[in-house]
Amino acid sequence: xFALLRKEIDSFLNSLIGYVVILVFLLSIGxxxxxxxxxxxxxxxxxxxxxxxxxILSPWMFLFLIPAxxxxxxxxxxxxxxxxxxxxxxxxxxxxxLAKYGAAVILVLFSIVPTFVYYISVYKFASPSGNIDTxxxxxSYIGLIFLCSGFASIxxxxxxxxxxxxxxxxxxxxxxxxxxxxxxxxxxxxxxxxVGILLSQFGMSNHYASLSRGVIDTRDLVxxxxxxxxxxxxxxxxxxxxxx
Amino acid sequence: xxxxxxxxxxxxxxxxxxxILVFVNIVAGSLFTRFDFxxxxxxxxxxxxxxxxxNLKDVILFKIYLxxxxxxxxxxLRNSTRELLDEYRVYSGDNIQYEFIDxxxxxxEKEKINLYKQLSEKGLSPTNLEEREKSGRSxxxxxxxxxxxxxxxxxLYNYLKVKLVQNLK
Numbered sequence: 001x002f003a004l005l006r007k008e009i010d011s012f013l014n015s016l017i018g019y020v021v022i023l024v025f026l027l028s029i030g031x032x033x034x035x036x037x038x039x040x041x042x043x044x045x046x047x048x049x050x051x052x053x054x055x056i057l058s059p060w061m062f063l064f065l066i067p068a069x070x071x072x073x074x075x076x077x078x079x080x081x082x083x084x085x086x087x088x089x090x091x092x093x094x095x096x097x098l099a100k101y102g103a104a105v106i107l108v109l110f111s112i113v114p115t116f117v118y119y120i121s122v123y124k125f126a127s128p129s130g131n132i133d134t135x136x137x138x139x140s141y142i143g144l145i146f147l148c149s150g151f152a153s154i155x156x157x158x159x160x161x162x163x164x165x166x167x168x169x170x171x172x173x174x175x176x177x178x179x180x181x182x183x184x185x186x187x188x189x190x191x192x193x194x195v196g197i198l199l200s201q202f203g204m205s206n207h208y209a210s211l212s213r214g215v216i217d218t219r220d221l222v223x224x225x226x227x228x229x230x231x232x233x234x235x236x237x238x239x240x241x242x243x244x
Numbered sequence: 245x246x247x248x249x250x251x252x253x254x255x256x257x258x259x260x261x262x263x264i265l266v267f268v269n270i271v272a273g274s275l276f277t278r279f280d281f282x283x284x285x286x287x288x289x290x291x292x293x294x295x296x297x298x299n300l301k302d303v304i305l306f307k308i309y310l311x312x313x314x315x316x317x318x319x320x321l322r323n324s325t326r327e328l329l330d331e332y333r334v335y336s337g338d339n340i341q342y343e344f345i346d347x348x349x350x351x352x353e354k355e356k357i358n359l360y361k362q363l364s365e366k367g368l369s370p371t372n373l374e375e376r377e378k379s380g381r382s383x384x385x386x387x388x389x390x391x392x393x394x395x396x397x398x399x400l401y402n403y404l405k406v407k408l409v410q411n412l413k
Contacts, residue, residue: 040319046320048320133282133283133284134283135281135282135283136281136282136283136286138281139279139281139282140281194338197338209330210278210287210330210334213282213287213327214280214281214282214287215278215279215280215281215282215287215331216278216279216281217276217277217278217279217334218272218275218276218277218278219269219272219273219276222268222269222272223269223272226265226268226269229261229265230261230262230265233257233258233261233262234258237254237255237257237258240250240254243250244248244250244251
């Protein structure tokens with residue numbers, strides 16, 4: 001299982017797409033946080049020593065970038081037929097899915113880690129230097145990682161549906177968007193009754209809202225873990241279809 | 245025959261797993277703890293606040309006339325107001341609802357002035373916010389009051405002191 005996980009990470013980092021994804025993420029986040037004037041995300045203009053903008057923007061970036069990471073994981077294997085080789089290995093279907101999922105989450109961590117530079121910059125810029133809420137920001141990072149693992153599980157699932165990477169990518173952007181804010185739209189279209197509230201509970205943004213501020217609620221963690229397991233199980237179900 | 249059994253088996257597994265996940269989430273919904281990582285415990289309510297929020301019998305709607313194109317300081321005020329209300333909402337079991345209203349959003353001038361009139365009749369006077377910008381000066385009317393209708397009773401609360409506006413310049 002770990003061999004497969006390593007293989008996935010290696011093949012990602014040996015291809016151009018890995019670096020493009022990480023570069024695009026850091027470039028766009030960096031531009032929004034430090035360069036573009038007149039937006040509410042610009043840290044220097046706002047003049048507050050926090051990283052709130054990072055945690056507001058990142059989900060929208062990852063909405064496109066995580067599907068780009070996960071799109072080839074099953075789709076390419078389905079297309080080239082190497083999925084047959086993989087399935088004859090002494091690994092259970094669940095282990096294969098988990099290895100790919102783990103690889104996706106680790107790759108996302110690779111792109112999150114360089115943002116610590118922003119933390120260090122804000123830490124130095126703060127007046128007096130170091131006047132920044134480190135604990136709160138670390139809580140927000142935990143929230144972001146949970147959100148990303150949710151996106152990754154959706155990406156793995158859509159990749160297992162098809163043998164075309166582009167279809168996998170588009171489907172998973174759509175599904176990620178639907179789970180991130182689609183439920184909010186539906187609930188706001190409906191009345192503010194209990195049904196609307198229940199529906200908004202299914203959405204990720206509802207659960208990410210407090211996590212991104214550094215408030216870790218056990219319910220939100222359980223939600224993200226269940227969401228990931230749900231899509232991992234769906235992918236496993238998809239793999240099992242071949243036996244029928 | 246064997247393949248049909250396998251199909252049945254994986255379907256049953258999937259449905260069982262989904263049921264377990266739903267059950268876990270329902271249980272987690274009633275047994276929860278919140279860990280506030282922030283240094284000053286910014287998002288933690290005191291025990292008595294939690295009790296008051298938890299014992300609400302009816303829905304309280306907060307109408308906050310603070311939205312639209314605001315300078316960063318006011319945006320921050322709006323966001324932190326929303327965050328505080330969110331915290332209350334968590335403990336009230338959704339008995340606390342809020343909406344942010346931009347009093348100057350209405351494109352129809354007449355209706356906009358009507359709304360201003362209504363608000364000032366209720367005792368909410370606008371604060372004229374003057375701010376120096378790179379491109380010159382801009383003036384904005386800011387209503388910083390909240391209306392709290394409780395059982396058809398409305399409570400007004402002005403939570404912006406004029407002094408604060410001057411400081412923000």
